[in-house]
Amino acid sequence: MKSLLKPAALFILLFPAIPGVCQVDTTQFKNHGPQLFASMIQGSAFVKDEEGRELVYTVVRGEPAHLLGYDVETKDLLTDLPLGEADGAWDMAQASDGTLYVPGADGTMFSHKPGTAEVKDLGVALEGETYLWNLTAGKDAEVFGATYPGCRVFRYHPADGFSDVGKGPLVEDENYVRSIAYYPKTEMVYAGVGSNAHLIEINPKTGEKRDILPEKYQDYEFVYGLEIVPGIDGEDRLFVLLTNGSVTLVYNLRSGEFEQEIKKMDMRAITGVPGGDAVYYTSGGSLKNFNPAFPEANAEVLGEDVGTANAFSVGTKGEVYALTSGKNLIKYDPKTRRLDKTKLKVPGQPIPIQSLMYGPDGNIWSGGYLAGGNATYNPISGEHRFLPGLDQTEGMSYLGEKIYFGVYPKGKFYEYDSNFPWDPKGGNPRMLGQILDQSRSFAQASIPEKGMVVFGMIPEYGKLGGALITYDLNGNELKSHPSPVGSQAISGIIYTDGYVLVGTTISGGLGVKPTTTEAVLVGWDPENGNTLFQTVPISGASALTGFIKGPDGNIWGMGDGTLFKFDPIGRKVVNTHKMYEFPEFKSHIWRSAFLIQHPDGYIYGTDNKKLFKIDPESMVITELSNKAGLLVMDKQGTLFFRRGTDLWSFRP
Incomplete structure (x- = not known):
């Protein structure tokens, strides 16, 4: 349990610079513990460790979130490591040197060598950025990431740390870079922006950028997902998920044309096969594939009741792996058309x-x-x-x-x-x-x-x-x-x-x-x-x-x-x-504030993370705790509030 005040050591601070404020020492607090638990997984990736072993990593939300690593063949949980103060992570990416990077939901980034028992906190990616969204691997051990609220893109390299490759907001007056992809053939970065949709192509060396989203799509909220897949004869494609309303655009990276508009395609993850003639994805709970050179209307359903893929991988023998948001590990063999599904054991977190x-x-x-x-x-x-x-x-x-x-x-x-x-x-x-x-x-x-x-x-x-x-x-x-x-x-x-x-x-x-x-x-x-x-x-x-x-x-x-x-x-x-x-x-x-009139005559409240009481006659305010949020009272006059995952009570 992190940063909880122990009742016996509870110590009260004054509200600064406000006259008529008292301080109080009290031991009338009680911790009733976490109330809600979940095994919700977010960012996921298939990777190999230094021994060539196939692993799948994911992040389970909590305070803190945990990085979990499983053996793809045995389904055993091999890694379970806390991620600092972050309560989740929406993505992860493995760099070319084998390092796995995880963007924390608190603005920090973490690194992990697959197969080891250590997570390293790399610190805040960019000053003022409180949330990191997607990551993508670049060349020579670098990764690129997306931020909120400054609408920025950063680069990280173990030799020279973090840098702001977009040189400020990608779009003025926007807060989110929600998605990101790197195209190795041109070394360009593609970034999806919201809350008003933009698709920005960035040269990470010069910071030069241009918006390539057609005007007809700029009324959408977000470019929420981006994935690049290979195509036959170099016709590689960028898949672009637009929300509100689930529409995926297919952009030909060679011709610069938007070729298709696909409805209801899950875009947390898709994958293309090396030969370029097939894209695997989930839609409506089914596993599907199609040749991106032809309309998605020709897609083939490979298996039903699969779920939504968080991550995909194509094995050396052509087998397709997926980890779904429902915690199912999927293996599909295109040769035998056999589909296997195994529920991974994900430990719940408060x-x-x-x-x-x-x-x-x-x-x-x-x-x-x-x-x-x-x-x-x-x-x-x-x-x-x-x-x-x-x-x-x-x-x-x-x-x-x-x-x-x-x-x-x-x-x-x-x-x-x-x-x-x-x-x-x-x-x-x-x-x-x-x-x-x-x-x-x-x-x-x-x-x-x-x-x-x-x-x-x-x-x-x-x-x-x-x-x-x-x-x-x-x-x-x-x-x-x-x-x-x-x-x-x-x-x-x-x-x-x-x-x-x-x-x-x-x-x-x-x-x-x-x-x-x-x-x-x-x-x-x-x-x-x-x-x-x-x-x-x-x-x-x-x-x-x-x-x-x-x-x-x-x-x-x-x-x-x-x-x-x-x-x-x-x-x-x-x-x-x-x-x-x-x-x-x-x-x-x-x-912000929550106020309650108590039978003892005082007004109790929470605001700005503090629990306080107000004398309604003198208007003197007394701080009772410097870590509290929300506030309700039961019929016995006991006050209940939250501290992160825990329910606490205070008896006046």
């Missing part, structure tokens, strides 16, 4: 808690980051249950005994009846629907008197303006309403005095910069979607979050470290209090 709620069943509910899944913890009995079946839950709420989930990706909503067993395949929870161009629902509020739940949305990648969604339980109807503030999304919601009080954020989906400068407080009618009033409670605040009904009857909320009090009847801001310093706005704020 995953971060993404969302928390105290449910109508008396349980603390949690949702898992990226790998998804949900869990419950009973604070009375200590019973823990893991509940698989849903993707990443961003927010939860309940009305009566039904629980509502806002699920990423693609703006999905589910309803679970807590009177009956958890059975996603049997329709409990059942999907209510999804909203086009909307992605994440962090802010939610239930309205018992109207039989309605309201979801506040963050839009899809590269878009501004989050919708307000209403779900009418009586009519079983999901409705979408545009944001009451143009180009802003929804970060706070509370129902009060016959209307919904909405707090906005200037942020949109990832990969787009705000066009507005301050968040707005809005009165909104959920019956007809009309805006009743608007005001700016905190000048220049980037997001309004943490709404509660305070002890004085006003609505309390936070914006960039400042607390505001809003009179819901008079519909005006009563006053504001600067509580603590807040970090400078970077790429986005979708949620």
Whole structure:
């Protein structure tokens, strides 16, 4: 377990430079351990060690992620090594000198000699880049990689380290280089960009670059995947996956022409045979192949119920290997047409808690980051249950005994009846629907008197303006309403005095910069979607979050470290209090503060990774922990929050 504060040694820091702040020493904390586990694998590759043994490597998500290596023939797990502080890796690549490189999901890169028991942390690839996506091997032991949020491409060589080959962002005002490929015949690098799609050809020696994606495809979100395969007589091809919407383009690297547009082709991995007359890939769960010189419509299905390939390899005898996202090792022999499938044993890892709620069943509910899944913890009995079946839950709420989930990706909503067993395949929870161009629902509020739940949305990648969604339980109807503030999304919601009080954020989906400068407080009618009033409670605040009904009857909320009090009847801001310093706005704020009014008279909250309490009379703030996020309270007055993968409690 990493970096956990031990209760006996808990030590409290002051919020800097803010008057009226106290410090406290307490031992009332308890760690309830990880709540969610997964064996979700990501970046994978087939490699050979120095003895020529065929191995397959993959990364299982967790805190930290682990690099796993298996013997392709025996299926034995030979390597299980933690990857520093990284919680995952989307790709890996083996350089020409045999070194395996792994891009960490925290901006660092790792190296590993296949067959050994050591992983080396190479440090941050490029300063300011917090996420590394795909890697590709170049020549003479070099590798190239893709970054976020600076939209950059780096080169790494063991002799001279990291360098920025694109000399800055590949495309101004874009954040993602999501995919990358190297073409040895021309020594050019190809980089896929989002959240607005671009395909950039880069000369890594000079930094010269050009966009080769036809204009007709530039309305797509991402160039999400790139793979180069050989062709007959040198007609090599670059396969280009475009999202939103799964379209793969085939680009002839000799002629410079886009030859095909293929629907529903999995592009986590494909492979071509050395002779150039066949490409192997997965689509719709099936293993397929086709000659890239001819239309993909002529593809042959080689095996069904295979899954989605994370990595491919062609053996010396022509056999085709694949590792799927479902952890199946596939071997296909083109001569005998035999297909073998073996499930690899992937050890589960704890995953971060993404969302928390105290449910109508008396349980603390949690949702898992990226790998998804949900869990419950009973604070009375200590019973823990893991509940698989849903993707990443961003927010939860309940009305009566039904629980509502806002699920990423693609703006999905589910309803679970807590009177009956958890059975996603049997329709409990059942999907209510999804909203086009909307992605994440962090802010939610239930309205018992109207039989309605309201979801506040963050839009899809590269878009501004989050919708307000209403779900009418009586009519079983999901409705979408545009944001009451143009180009802003929804970060706070509370129902009060016959209307919904909405707090906005200037942020949109990832990969787009705000066009507005301050968040707005809005009165909104959920019956007809009309805006009743608007005001700016905190000048220049980037997001309004943490709404509660305070002890004085006003609505309390936070914006960039400042607390505001809003009179819901008079519909005006009563006053504001600067509580603590807040970090400078970077790429986005979708949620921030969580506030709870406690029976002991204090207001408890989390924000900026801290747990604190506020005296509502004096407005003195006391920091209780410097490592905390999210916040809920059970009926006994115990507060629950997260520290990474672990659920913690604090008893005031």
